[in-house]
Amino acid sequence: MAVVAPGRVYRPDAVDASHSFMFNQIEGFVVGENITFADLKGVLEFFARSVFGKNIRMRFRPHFFPFTEPSAEADISCIICGGKGCSVCGRKGWLEILGAGMIHPNVFKNVGYPPKKYTGFAFGMGLDRIAMLKYGIDDIRLFFTNDARFLKQF
Amino acid sequence: MDIKIAPLALAEKLTMTGLEVKSTQQRAGDFIFEAEVTSNRPDWLSIAGIAREVAAATGAKLKEIPGNSGLRPALKKCAFKLSVENARDCPCYSLKIIRGVRVAASPPWLRLKLEDLGCRSVNNIVDITNYILFKYGQPLHAFDLDKLRGETITVRRARKGESLITIEGEAKDLTPDTLVIADASRPVAVAGVMGGKDSEVNDDTRNILLEAAVFDPVLVRCGKRLLGIASESAYRFERGVDRNNLEKASLEAAELILSLAGGSYQAERIVGARKIPDRKISLNPAEVARVLGVRIPATKIKKILSGLRFKISSGQRGCFTVKVPSCRGDLNSEIDLIEEVARIFGYDRIPSSIPSIFSSVTHDNTMDLISFIKNILTGLGLNEVFTYSLIDKKSLQDSQVAAPAAIGVCNPLSREQEILRPTLTPGLIKCVSYNLNQKQASVSIFEIARVFSLSGSGVPLENLTLGVALSGERIELLGEGQLKDRFGMLHLKGVVEVLFQRLGIRSFQFFPRGSSAADVIYGGKKIGAFLNIKKSILESFDIKNRQVVVAELSLDEVLKQVNLGKKFVPLPLYPGISRDISLILKHDVSAADLLALIRDEAGSLLGEARISDYYHGQQIPGGSKGITVSCFYRSGERTLTEEEINPLHKRVCRALEEKLEARFR
Numbered sequence: 001m002a003v004v005a006p007g008r009v010y011r012p013d014a015v016d017a018s019h020s021f022m023f024n025q026i027e028g029f030v031v032g033e034n035i036t037f038a039d040l041k042g043v044l045e046f047f048a049r050s051v052f053g054k055n056i057r058m059r060f061r062p063h064f065f066p067f068t069e070p071s072a073e074a075d076i077s078c079i080i081c082g083g084k085g086c087s088v089c090g091r092k093g094w095l096e097i098l099g100a101g102m103i104h105p106n107v108f109k110n111v112g113y114p115p116k117k118y119t120g121f122a123f124g125m126g127l128d129r130i131a132m133l134k135y136g137i138d139d140i141r142l143f144f145t146n147d148a149r150f151l152k153q154f
Numbered sequence: 155m156d157i158k159i160a161p162l163a164l165a166e167k168l169t170m171t172g173l174e175v176k177s178t179q180q181r182a183g184d185f186i187f188e189a190e191v192t193s194n195r196p197d198w199l200s201i202a203g204i205a206r207e208v209a210a211a212t213g214a215k216l217k218e219i220p221g222n223s224g225l226r227p228a229l230k231k232c233a234f235k236l237s238v239e240n241a242r243d244c245p246c247y248s249l250k251i252i253r254g255v256r257v258a259a260s261p262p263w264l265r266l267k268l269e270d271l272g273c274r275s276v277n278n279i280v281d282i283t284n285y286i287l288f289k290y291g292q293p294l295h296a297f298d299l300d301k302l303r304g305e306t307i308t309v310r311r312a313r314k315g316e317s318l319i320t321i322e323g324e325a326k327d328l329t330p331d332t333l334v335i336a337d338a339s340r341p342v343a344v345a346g347v348m349g350g351k352d353s354e355v356n357d358d359t360r361n362i363l364l365e366a367a368v369f370d371p372v373l374v375r376c377g378k379r380l381l382g383i384a385s386e387s388a389y390r391f392e393r394g395v396d397r398n399n400l401e402k403a404s405l406e407a408a409e410l411i412l413s414l415a416g417g418s419y420q421a422e423r424i425v426g427a428r429k430i431p432d433r434k435i436s437l438n439p440a441e442v443a444r445v446l447g448v449r450i451p452a453t454k455i456k457k458i459l460s461g462l463r464f465k466i467s468s469g470q471r472g473c474f475t476v477k478v479p480s481c482r483g484d485l486n487s488e489i490d491l492i493e494e495v496a497r498i499f500g501y502d503r504i505p506s507s508i509p510s511i512f513s514s515v516t517h518d519n520t521m522d523l524i525s526f527i528k529n530i531l532t533g534l535g536l537n538e539v540f541t542y543s544l545i546d547k548k549s550l551q552d553s554q555v556a557a558p559a560a561i562g563v564c565n566p567l568s569r570e571q572e573i574l575r576p577t578l579t580p581g582l583i584k585c586v587s588y589n590l591n592q593k594q595a596s597v598s599i600f601e602i603a604r605v606f607s608l609s610g611s612g613v614p615l616e617n618l619t620l621g622v623a624l625s626g627e628r629i630e631l632l633g634e635g636q637l638k639d640r641f642g643m644l645h646l647k648g649v650v651e652v653l654f655q656r657l658g659i660r661s662f663q664f665f666p667r668g669s670s671a672a673d674v675i676y677g678g679k680k681i682g683a684f685l686n687i688k689k690s691i692l693e694s695f696d697i698k699n700r701q702v703v704v705a706e707l708s709l710d711e712v713l714k715q716v717n718l719g720k721k722f723v724p725l726p727l728y729p730g731i732s733r734d735i736s737l738i739l740k741h742d743v744s745a746a747d748l749l750a751l752i753r754d755e756a757g758s759l760l761g762e763a764r765i766s767d768y769y770h771g772q773q774i775p776g777g778s779k780g781i782t783v784s785c786f787y788r789s790g791e792r793t794l795t796e797e798e799i800n801p802l803h804k805r806v807c808r809a810l811e812e813k814l815e816a817r818f819r
Contacts, residue, residue: 043508061170
């Protein structure tokens with residue numbers, strides 16, 4: 001089973017250039033009998049190359065999310081400096097774009113899937129953040145101000 | 155430990171094993187890392203814990219921290235009483251009594267260490283408790299013993315009416331959810347969060363009571379929220395501290411106090427077990443491969459786990475039995491160990507693959523249709539907008555839209571976000587207003603989003619809705635020159651007609667409601683509405699001297715009627731005859747009624763009838779409108795003649811005169 005679910009999401013953040021109480025998230029998962037962490041990497045790397053270009057590099061760092069294990073955060077090589085380090089990537093050469101991981105066996109148990117038979121990966125990413133990186137937009141509020149001079153660029 | 159790799163390489167390595175180093179800075183020949191510790195790893199909230207990770211990540215050998223010097227209390231017997239009301243609230247509590255200390259400033263080495271950790275130096279006693287907290291992750295607290303009443307400490311829930319004066323001097327009322335440390339008569343600290351002002355160690359303190367304990371994480375969190383204070387102690391207790399560290403940390407603190415502040419270690423009291431056994435978890439190497447998609451040899455897996463200081467023995471059927479130390483409270487099942495193996499093995503060394511998915515999916519084409527609709531509307535020159543789903547009550551009231559009951563937000567962040575919008579109209583008008591004020595000559599926008607409302611029975615409803623708003627002057631440069639056209643209701647109708655036509659929706663109708671509104675009807679049901687927004691409403695949205703027209707359509711209803719199937723109709727074999735009718739009609743006769751009557755009267759020979767011109771002006775009397783209808787007659791069987799068509803067309807015209815009081819021009 002492979003599912004992608006985009007939608008508006010909400011959180012109690014005060015609005016500023018990089019925060020919004022409403023934004024867009026794309027989440028998805030793949031569940032099957034032979035789904036592995038290698039598949040997680042392959043699919044998300046394909047996604048990153050499709051959105052940011054085929055020269056983009058991607059790396060996965062261990063992280064913690066309650067519903068996945070092993071969990072990862074994924075970075076792409078900075079699209080501004082190509083990984084050398086600049087102000088956009090905070091001199092690190094990498095930009096964090098999504099969280100992902102192998103679906104936790106407890107999640108399978110809770111929905112009646114035997115965890116010894118099924119594995120799966122799940123991911124979630126902020127669409128607004130990805131659009132900001134891709135197009136070089138420096139203020140998330142521009143997405144919701146709907147200035148015609150902004151809209152006409154897309 | 156001796157670290158053989160360069161500091162920046164180490165930072166990179168730690169990041170790639172999950173301890174993300176956010177920044178590095180050099181100070182006095184040392185490197186200071188600022189790391190993000192994920193909430194599942196409280197063991198990383200200490201130097202000792204980070205050292206264990208560095209050892210596992212780099213393969214460097216961890217030197218054991220020297221054991222305590224065997225410090226023992228001077229008195230075997232002591233009258234001081236310690237009791238813990240409920241072992242679940244506080245599984246272990248240890249206190250040490252040290253008498254005759256001299257409170258003073260800390261030596262430079264201690265002050266610098268704390269400074270590097272971002273911690274303010276207070277005095278030698280407090281600094282030692284903080285230093286040990288950072289070293290082992292075990293929070294400690296020192297009370298001024300002489301300020302405690304009645305030679306007794308009780309760990310208990312706060313009683314009704316009790317309060318505590320914080321170190322900041324603020325009196326806080328305590329609740330039964332608060333775990334407190336109390337002396338004979340009153341609470342002297344909120345467990346794990348902060349001590350009270352009354353028992354604080356200051357320059358006059360001579361005798362201290364040193365606390366080391368483990369508290370229930372939930373109770374510490376409650377206490378922290380009650381006080382509204384974040385502390386390094388609470389941060390650790392909330393995430394879980396390692397009980398096996400407790401005695402070692404407490405003794406080392408006592409030793410440091412004796413060496414930096416003097417005094418003598420007189421007595422101790424402990425309630426609860428100081429040690430808890432290692433956990434045993436079984437790991438099957440085949441599971442590692444099944445989850446990660448890479449076969450890591452069993453010897454390599456063992457090496458990784460023993461690098462993490464887990465003890466491994468062989469279990470049944472090729473499985474390992476792994477003994478996990480108490481500092482790793484996050485590890486409870488096989489998948490936790492698989493993550494450990496993956497982390498240290500390196501996510502970058504796991505290959506990438508594309509899964510084979512045999513999808514038996516029910517493909518919901520709503521998304522496709524929405525994107526089709528967006529293409530149609532942008533093709534018509536409209537811009538898609540994205541406005542907030544949370545709006546203020548005032549703009550809903552100001553817009554005067556007949557919307558169903560709105561759903562309110564509990565604890566809204568601001569008044570602008572107090573309800574879930576039951577209509578797109580206020581957001582669209584605001585958007586028009588913003589752009590007109592940015593000196594845009596015209597605004598033509600649409601939004602596709604859900605609106606929210608409460609049904610009569612109080613059930614929340616979500617409806618996918620299309621909103622369109624047009625305003626201002628459209629200027630086009632045509633072959634004949636410039637054409638200026640002010641956006642109005644007819645444009646709105648045109649947009650919706652084009653949309654329906656492209657979606658294959660045919661039998662829809664527009665019913666006017668007065669002169670400035672209309673309903674969109676399909677199958678006898680209202681599926682949308684047009685509105686020419688009133689001047690007074692526009693003024694409340696800061697729009698002056700402009701017309702704004704807005705349409706809202708229920709996309710849930712529209713999508714049900716979509717028919718994208720096409721069937722070819724053979725091209726006509728015989729030529730047809732066209733006739734135009736120019737007439738003056740009363741204003742309230744609708745174009746739909748006019749065309750319906752023409753079709754009725756003309757019958758099957760009428761191929762097409764459409765409005766080809768519309769005007770009002772000086773030649774047209776008031777209360778009327780001028781319309782030209784182009785009729786096209788054709789037969790599928792023969793070439794029609796003028797003689798055949800003229801009487802038919804006359805009959806049509808007569809009917810228009812008689813039934814619609816049309817006058818011909």
